[in-house]
Amino acid sequence: MAFVWVALSIALAVLAWIDYDPQFRLYFSNVQQTASSLIAALLCFRTWAAFPPGSPLSRAWGLIGAGVLAWGIGATIFGAYPILHGGQDTPYPYYSDIGYLATSPLISAGLLSFRRSAGLTTPAWGWALALALLIGCGYWTFLANREGLTGGDVATQLSSVGYTLFDPILLAVTVLLATAFRGGVIGRAWWYVVWGVLLYIVANQLYTYLVLSERYVTGSWIDIGWMLGFGLIAWAAATTRQMLR
Numbered sequence: 239m240a241f242v243w244v245a246l247s248i249a250l251a252v253l254a255w256i257d258y259d260p261q262f263r264l265y266f267s268n269v270q271q272t273a274s275s276l277i278a279a280l281l282c283f284r285t286w287a288a289f290p291p292g293s294p295l296s297r298a299w300g301l302i303g304a305g306v307l308a309w310g311i312g313a314t315i316f317g318a319y320p321i322l323h324g325g326q327d328t329p330y331p332y333y334s335d336i337g338y339l340a341t342s343p344l345i346s347a348g349l350l351s352f353r354r355s356a357g358l359t360t361p362a363w364g365w366a367l368a369l370a371l372l373i374g375c376g377y378w379t380f381l382a383n384r385e386g387l388t389g390g391d392v393a394t395q396l397s398s399v400g401y402t403l404f405d406p407i408l409l410a411v412t413v414l415l416a417t418a419f420r421g422g423v424i425g426r427a428w429w430y431v432v433w434g435v436l437l438y439i440v441a442n443q444l445y446t447y448l449v450l451s452e453r454y455v456t457g458s459w460i461d462i463g464w465m466l467g468f469g470l471i472a473w474a475a476a477t478t479r480q481m482l483r
Contacts, residue, residue, distance in 0.1 A: 261325055267461045268317030274465045275310035278472035279303050285479040294355025298348045299475065302431070305344030306468060312337025330449045331397035338442075339397065342404035345435060346411045352428065353415045364417025372410040375439075379406055382447040401446050405439050412436065427477045434470030437463045 282303030289296030316334035320326055328334060353360075360368075379402045380387070386398030416432045441463025448454035 272313040274468045278468040279307035281475040285475040298352035301348030305341045308337045308340040339400040342408040358418035360418040368410040368413040375406040430470045430474035434467040437467030
């Protein structure tokens with residue numbers, strides 16, 4: 239499955255590079271984005287169910303799965319719009335953004351739940367790095383969303399506030415977790431989650447910036463960030479579940 243996941247992501251990047259039929263890339267990308275997130279959510283929930291009832295680690299995987307599922311629902315709505323409207327790109331903001339905006343807070347809660355349940359302690363330099371990245375990423379997301387924050391209707395402004403705040407917070411939480419790892423098999427599995435979340439954040443910010451500057455087209459090379467990001471989370475979930483057997 240991992241090979242197919244990567245191969246399809248590379249295929250989209252190649253299609254974007256050679257500027258293949260935009261209509262085909264639109265549908266190809268939407269299907270991949272939706273499928274990758276929903277499959278990843280399913281694997282997260284399977285791992286959640288594999289833990290004993292009430293397990294803190296179960297709660298962590300449940301929250302992450304809920305976050306990925308929220309993104310998948312958003313992607314489904316996003317992908318349905320072109321089909322129902324003659325191939326037009328989905329507007330921004332749209333109902334799909336509700337799902338997208340719910341993703342980062344839910345994943346953040348899942349990462350914090352894992353950190354707490356595993357008894358991990360973040361060193362002082364980890365806190366300093368997380369704070370620095372929170373400020374730096376927060377400044378970047380403010381610049382990327384500045385047009386939406388200062389103009390447009392209420393929905394645009396609220397969406398921009400969410401996209402400005404949620405990803406920097408998720409990045410900081412991810413760093414707090416990553417710098418607390420002590421190694422081991424479980425730690426190695428969660429590194430896949432960390433890298434998956436980082437790819438997700440990068441793709442989010444590139445998308446928001448390009449949308450607000452009216453340069454984003456579905457099927458662009460940045461779409462692979464979501465596909466590979468959720469692929470890594472799915473791999474972590476499958477690996478963790480395998481260890482429980």
